[in-house]
Amino acid sequence: MARKSDSLHGNAPDTCPAALLIIDMINDLEFEDGRKLLPGALRAAKAIAALKRRARAAGVPVIYTNDNFGRWRSDFREAVDHCLHDGVRGQPLAELLRPEKDDYFVLKPKHSGFYATTLDTLLEYLGAERLVLAGVSGDTCVLATAMDAYLRDFELYVPRDCTSSVSGAGNRSALAYMKRMLDADTRPAAQLDIGRLARRRARGRH
Amino acid sequence: MARKSDSLHGNAPDTCPAALLIIDMINDLEFEDGRKLLPGALRAAKAIAALKRRARAAGVPVIYTNDNFGRWRSDFREAVDHCLHDGVRGQPLAELLRPEKDDYFVLKPKHSGFYATTLDTLLEYLGAERLVLAGVSGDTCVLATAMDAYLRDFELYVPRDCTSSVSGAGNRSALAYMKRMLDADTRPAAQLDIGRLARRRARGRH
Amino acid sequence: MARKSDSLHGNAPDTCPAALLIIDMINDLEFEDGRKLLPGALRAAKAIAALKRRARAAGVPVIYTNDNFGRWRSDFREAVDHCLHDGVRGQPLAELLRPEKDDYFVLKPKHSGFYATTLDTLLEYLGAERLVLAGVSGDTCVLATAMDAYLRDFELYVPRDCTSSVSGAGNRSALAYMKRMLDADTRPAAQLDIGRLARRRARGRH
Amino acid sequence: MARKSDSLHGNAPDTCPAALLIIDMINDLEFEDGRKLLPGALRAAKAIAALKRRARAAGVPVIYTNDNFGRWRSDFREAVDHCLHDGVRGQPLAELLRPEKDDYFVLKPKHSGFYATTLDTLLEYLGAERLVLAGVSGDTCVLATAMDAYLRDFELYVPRDCTSSVSGAGNRSALAYMKRMLDADTRPAAQLDIGRLARRRARGRH
Numbered sequence: 001m002a003r004k005s006d007s008l009h010g011n012a013p014d015t016c017p018a019a020l021l022i023i024d025m026i027n028d029l030e031f032e033d034g035r036k037l038l039p040g041a042l043r044a045a046k047a048i049a050a051l052k053r054r055a056r057a058a059g060v061p062v063i064y065t066n067d068n069f070g071r072w073r074s075d076f077r078e079a080v081d082h083c084l085h086d087g088v089r090g091q092p093l094a095e096l097l098r099p100e101k102d103d104y105f106v107l108k109p110k111h112s113g114f115y116a117t118t119l120d121t122l123l124e125y126l127g128a129e130r131l132v133l134a135g136v137s138g139d140t141c142v143l144a145t146a147m148d149a150y151l152r153d154f155e156l157y158v159p160r161d162c163t164s165s166v167s168g169a170g171n172r173s174a175l176a177y178m179k180r181m182l183d184a185d186t187r188p189a190a191q192l193d194i195g196r197l198a199r200r201r202a203r204g205r206h
Numbered sequence: 207m208a209r210k211s212d213s214l215h216g217n218a219p220d221t222c223p224a225a226l227l228i229i230d231m232i233n234d235l236e237f238e239d240g241r242k243l244l245p246g247a248l249r250a251a252k253a254i255a256a257l258k259r260r261a262r263a264a265g266v267p268v269i270y271t272n273d274n275f276g277r278w279r280s281d282f283r284e285a286v287d288h289c290l291h292d293g294v295r296g297q298p299l300a301e302l303l304r305p306e307k308d309d310y311f312v313l314k315p316k317h318s319g320f321y322a323t324t325l326d327t328l329l330e331y332l333g334a335e336r337l338v339l340a341g342v343s344g345d346t347c348v349l350a351t352a353m354d355a356y357l358r359d360f361e362l363y364v365p366r367d368c369t370s371s372v373s374g375a376g377n378r379s380a381l382a383y384m385k386r387m388l389d390a391d392t393r394p395a396a397q398l399d400i401g402r403l404a405r406r407r408a409r410g411r412h
Numbered sequence: 413m414a415r416k417s418d419s420l421h422g423n424a425p426d427t428c429p430a431a432l433l434i435i436d437m438i439n440d441l442e443f444e445d446g447r448k449l450l451p452g453a454l455r456a457a458k459a460i461a462a463l464k465r466r467a468r469a470a471g472v473p474v475i476y477t478n479d480n481f482g483r484w485r486s487d488f489r490e491a492v493d494h495c496l497h498d499g500v501r502g503q504p505l506a507e508l509l510r511p512e513k514d515d516y517f518v519l520k521p522k523h524s525g526f527y528a529t530t531l532d533t534l535l536e537y538l539g540a541e542r543l544v545l546a547g548v549s550g551d552t553c554v555l556a557t558a559m560d561a562y563l564r565d566f567e568l569y570v571p572r573d574c575t576s577s578v579s580g581a582g583n584r585s586a587l588a589y590m591k592r593m594l595d596a597d598t599r600p601a602a603q604l605d606i607g608r609l610a611r612r613r614a615r616g617r618h
Numbered sequence: 619m620a621r622k623s624d625s626l627h628g629n630a631p632d633t634c635p636a637a638l639l640i641i642d643m644i645n646d647l648e649f650e651d652g653r654k655l656l657p658g659a660l661r662a663a664k665a666i667a668a669l670k671r672r673a674r675a676a677g678v679p680v681i682y683t684n685d686n687f688g689r690w691r692s693d694f695r696e697a698v699d700h701c702l703h704d705g706v707r708g709q710p711l712a713e714l715l716r717p718e719k720d721d722y723f724v725l726k727p728k729h730s731g732f733y734a735t736t737l738d739t740l741l742e743y744l745g746a747e748r749l750v751l752a753g754v755s756g757d758t759c760v761l762a763t764a765m766d767a768y769l770r771d772f773e774l775y776v777p778r779d780c781t782s783s784v785s786g787a788g789n790r791s792a793l794a795y796m797k798r799m800l801d802a803d804t805r806p807a808a809q810l811d812i813g814r815l816a817r818r819r820a821r822g823r824h
Contacts, residue, residue, distance in 0.1 A: 068736075072722050072736075072740055073719070073720060073721065073722055073723070075693035075694060075695050075696075076693060077693050077695075077696075078693075078695075101691070102691060103691065104690050104691055105691070107736070108736075109736050109739050109740070110563045110739070111559075111562075111563060112559075112563060115563050115739075116735070116736040116738060116739040117734070117735070117736060118686075118690075118725070118726075118727050118734040118735060120734060121727050121728070121733075121734040122690055122727070139589075139593060140593060143559075144559055144563070147523075147524075147555075147556055147559060150523075151522045151523060151524060151527050151556070170592075170593075173585060173589070177551075177585070180582075181551060181552060181582075274530075278516050278530075278534055279513070279514060279515065279516055279517070281487035281488060281489050281490075282487060283487050283489075283490075284487075284489075307485070308485060309485065310484050310485055311485070313530070314530075315530050315533050315534070316533070316769045317765075317768075317769060318765075318769060321533075321766075321769050322529070322530040322532060322533040323528070323529070323530060324480075324484075324519070324520075324521050324528040324529060326528060327521050327522070327527075327528040328484055328521070345795075345799065346799060349765075350765055350769070353729075353730075353761075353762055353765060354733075356729075357728045357729060357730060357733050357762070376798075376799075379791060379795070383757075383791070386788075387757060387758060387788075
């Protein structure tokens with residue numbers, strides 16, 4: 001959407017045709033279904049951690065797209081600190097996916113990472129045209145973000161081992177939907193050549 | 207913002223780095239200050255009509271960005287028909303600027319052409335990165351649209367003879383603001399090489 | 413969101429806590445899967461026509477939320493006329509659901525009725541806090557609109573006989589998702605007391 | 619816009635018909651015109667600090683609506699810490715307006731506080747229908763935020779001693795515009811009965 005401003009407003013240093021969105025993994029899981037979500041989320045966290053290492057090595061920006069969990073006053077780093085405390089149910093996820101200094105983050109108030117956030121603007125400045133989505137829950141926030149990304153013409157990758165939901169059937173159904181209706185590539189992360197995503201231009205780029 | 211969808215959704219045939227937005231000129235002027243607005247609006251309509259001819263000759267898409275005037279049920283063509291009736295105060299404007307078959311239009315509910323409309327999406331599909339704004343009122347809808355265009359990093363042209371406001375001082379002040387703060391080029395339409403705008407890429411394009 | 417403007421901008425005469433959205437039923441169905449979609453869409457059209465009559469009798473605003481099908485230059489009424497022609501596959505749908513003079517309409521460029529349209533603004537002016545969604549396809553545009561409505565805290569009704577998709581399994585899966593994850597009431601239209609929806613305030617209204 | 623969700627998403631504890639937006643006052647002023655902006659910004663900071671005390675005493679939520687200054691990776695608290703360092707030009711502003719534990723904040727990537735941020739959603743959850751705007755610069759970010767607030771039908775207060783711009787003439791012109799065209803009340807902060815704003819419903823509330 002038009003030229004990049006040269007003012008201080010909105011500068012973002014990296015440019016890359018791909019970006020990795022890590023959705024709601026900084027999460028204390030201290031809610032009703034959190035216990036049920038934990039085992040699958042932990043498996044996903046391990047796969048995402050490996051994917052994130054490869055993304056960073058390939059120069060792909062990593063964007064923590066995370067719920068504010070109703071804490072409009074807190075910072076993301078505060079949320080990270082909160083989740084790193086012993087005894088917090090989601091602590092192992094935060095350990096595995098501790099944000100690094102040059103990761104980006106976007107706090108979202110609702111399910112979709114695009115709703116009422118700066119994500120769209122950030123992705124535009126990054127020049128991203130394809131998104132790799134990973135995180136929880138596959139059938140809520142990941143799906144809502146995928147649908148909004150599809151509306152905005154992003155090419156989608158949702159590695160099936162990098163997402164999880166309270167219900168296994170719900171997760172499979174969401175993945176099937178994203179594959180069939182949103183043209184998402186759902187192959188497991190290990191089979192994704194993220195370096196290639198970072199180099200190649202998107203298929204239908206205008 | 208990412209690749210163009212190949213689905214039926216959102217196709218738009220033309221692509222051009224420039225677009226001409228004609229703002230609120232399809233307007234019956236049947237409101238309190240309409241009488242005061244008429245003479246200046248008529249002068250602007252003549253300049254816009256000439257500019258529009260040159261824009262079309264150069265392949266620049268023309269987008270009527272027009273208030274719905276509270277008629278959520280009507281079509282733009284209905285609004286045009288309404289304004290073409292004898293005795294309607296704004297009838298001469300509509301005569302001068304009668305939309306042609308391949309002009310675009312966007313109905314807006316509020317002042318800015320970008321607020322709660324499809325304008326942003328249409329401009330993206332057109333590949334527009336610079337906008338020529340023309341219409342009324344210079345210090346309300348044109349200014350609000352210019353500010354929103356600036357936020358979105360469009361290069362701006364607001365030919366000073368193609369806009370008018372109820373207050374002459376208000377119009378001059380709005381033009382001065384757009385020039386100084388929004389980097390708008392405000393030279394008169396006759397001095398604008400619209401063919402060049404249509405060919406040249408924008409200055410800071412990403 | 414804040415006070416209603418008293419300017420001409422954005423007036424909308426009706427107010428009602430409920431609104432009926434008829435999604436993509438003005439549709440020539442002249443695309444690849446249109447033939448498969450026709451029988452189910454026709455059954456849905458009959459149910460929607462009956463529901464629409466009851467909605468109008470109860471004073472519930474009816475909003476045609478319809479794809480522009482890539483025709484950025486056309487009006488909705490032009491789309492209606494196009495679909496009313498003999499030989500057009502979607503002609504029987506348009507016959508059954510011919511818009512009436514005081515129906516509203518919103519042209520959408522993408523799947524969700526909320527994306528890059530004035531729908532949100534119109535619903536705010538109408539005071540709507542619950543939405544009845546009907547139309548095609550259940551697993552694309554209806555689902556995308558439902559997800560966006562849920563993000564915006566609308567109470568949702570998606571009568572299961574008023575929607576259809578190319579794939580029956582896809583339609584059932586989308587309805588199940590809307591019921592389970594978006595709190596949508598999916599009872600058939602005949603069991604919906606639309607007069608009550610029009611009178612009662614929404615459950616969690618702020 | 620519809621009922622408040624009872625999910626964790628988007629909870630915000632306070633509700634009040636008024637909110638105070640402090641715009642870009644957490645600002646190192648380390649840019650070209652920062653030196654020129656400092657004296658007026660400092661005078662404004664003093665007036666805003668007093669207004670903020672009264673707002674908090676009256677239960678009016680305070681929202682720091684602040685530029686991210688191109689630092690997509692930083693937190694607002696990091697920005698505050700950065701500005702509190704000795705030798706930073708904007709340090710006295712940050713000292714006067716140090717955010718308190720229960721203040722809100724919204725990081726914006728562009729001029730308007732509403733563009734690509736969560737501000738609209740937060741204000742909806744707070745139930746705000748009138749906004750008091752304060753900060754810098756009067757003729758850029760304050761004006762852009764005011765225009766967007768006006769489009770959204772908020773009642774506006776822009777105390778003229780709580781804003782400043784590089785150019786005094788530019789600031790006066792922006793204030794005059796907001797008063798005349800956006801119905802903003804621009805009386806000095808000391809004459810503003812903020813307790814009354816917090817109690818009274820807005821004039822045109824729907």
